[in-house]
Each structure stands twice: as structure tokens, then as C-alpha cells.
Amino acid sequence: MERLAIYIISDSLGETGEQVARAVVSQFDIKDYEVRRYPYVLDMSFLKEILGECKKDNAIVLYTLVDLELADYVKEYCKEENIPNIDLVNPVMDAIISKTNLTPLREPGIIRKLDEKYFRRVDAMEFAVKYDDGKDPRGLAKADLVLIGISRTSKTPLSMYLANKNIKVANIPLVPESPLPKELFEIPSKKIVGLTNTPDKLNEIRQERLKALGLSSNANYASMERILEEIEYAEEIMKKLGCPVINVATKAIEETAGLILEIMKEHGLELYKDRK
Incomplete structure (x- = not known):
């Protein structure tokens, strides 16, 4: 044959x-x-x-x-x-x-492009988990975006939401007693977005959080004095960094994420969804 x-x-x-x-x-x-x-x-x-x-x-x-x-x-x-x-x-x-x-x-070749998009999304989500809540400051240099803010300003939910948009996000909590990683001051300020909230909203959210954990709502974490102290500290850090600030008090996660994407575009940061 x-x-x-x-x-x-x-x-x-x-x-x-x-x-x-x-x-x-x-x-x-x-x-x-x-x-x-x-x-x-x-x-x-x-x-x-x-x-x-x-x-x-x-x-x-x-x-x-x-x-x-x-x-x-x-x-x-x-x-x-x-x-x-x-x-x-x-x-x-x-x-x-x-x-x-x-x-x-x-x-x-559309299926290959879809596969690539899927794996980028998975990679971004794994990145968000790995570098959530300041776990490893070495991730700041690798991130497309860094979110900073005091507790209960939606840093983690926003990181995961943006990861679904193929954006690698790291987030850093701002706590007066905890020194900030030096890496935060080594990255371009245009890669950083600050998140804040109103004192009343933070007080409400934190009290609910304490109740969910079975703790007293009178704990210092939810006191107005402590909240005002943290907000003042965060404002000083954000001013020093020169980053844009978004108040999330009356905004849904999707709305805040949309504002962040607009800021990234204005700063000339490349979004994965825009890549060919």
C-alpha cells in the first residue's frame, strides 16, 4: 500500500x-x-x-x-x-x-483566544488571593493595580472583582500601628488607588462585623474615635503617595470598579481586555 x-x-x-x-x-x-x-x-x-x-x-x-x-x-x-x-x-x-x-x-482562532482570556483571569484571581491584605509586599511591583485603605473599605471584594477583568490587584491595609511596606513607596503613584468611607458608614459596618464574629459591638475597632483616627491616618498616607481616592460609602462594588478602570485608563495603564 x-x-x-x-x-x-x-x-x-x-x-x-x-x-x-x-x-x-x-x-x-x-x-x-x-x-x-x-x-x-x-x-x-x-x-x-x-x-x-x-x-x-x-x-x-x-x-x-x-x-x-x-x-x-x-x-x-x-x-x-x-x-x-x-x-x-x-x-x-x-x-x-x-x-x-x-x-x-x-x-x-477564537477558541484559542478565549482559552488565553480564561487563563489570564485565573492567573489574576490567584494573584489577588496571594497578595490580599498585605500578605506579601513583594507583589506590589508585579501588580497592575494596588488598592490601599483602612479596614472595611472593600479592598478584597474589589480586588477579586477586578481580577475577573484580568487585572492583577494587590491590596494593603492602612493601620496606624503597622508600618507600611517600603515597596508601596517604590511603585508609581498612578498604580495606586486609595479607598475610604464615611465615619458613620464605617461604624455601622464594623459593628455588624463584630456581631457576626460574636464579639461586643463596643470594641475599640468600631468606636467612632478609633475610626476617625484611622481615616485621618489614611488621608495622610494617600496625600503623601499622591494617589486618587474613592469614597465607597454609597457605591456598589461594580460602580467603584468602574471608576477604578476609568482612573487606570486616564493614567495610561494597559488593561488586559484592551490587548489584541
């Missing part, structure tokens, strides 16, 4: 076509075969060149092309030249169209 040649023609990596080809070949007792993968076939001239080689090689063609012009050309060329060919994408796409009446994006 002559050597079996299978050509995989794709507008992305061609991994799907190759996996299908090898899975099917494994069902036969074939030792002499070759699977050739041609990725990123995005123009007609390149496609014609590949098909010319395919004809010489007497090969089978498997293709994953979302561009209808390219896919139709492969189909017609192979029909004229009597080349066995299988379209692995468009018949499935047509079936989905018939069921949903939706229009496909027909964007090459």
Missing part, C-alpha cells in the same frame, strides 16, 4: 484537525502515513499553493476554515481534482445556525 498522506488546513493552529486525523488512522493497521499540518492559512494564494502540493501527494484533506470563501474553494478544488476532503467546521456551524438562527462570528 502506498504511503497515506493527510493534509490539515486550518486558519488557526490546526490542532483539532490533526487530532481527528490521528484518532481515525489509529483505527486502521496503517504504519506508513504522514499528517501534515498547515496552520494560519488566511489568504487564497497560500491555500492554492497547499492544495497544489496536496494534489501531487495524492493526499486526503481535512480543513477547519471559518472563512467561507476559503472553505468553498477547498471544496470545489477537491471535487474537480477528485481529492477526498472533509470540512470539520462548517457542517456543524450550519447545523447550529439552523437551530438558533444566529450568525456566527467566523473569526479564526
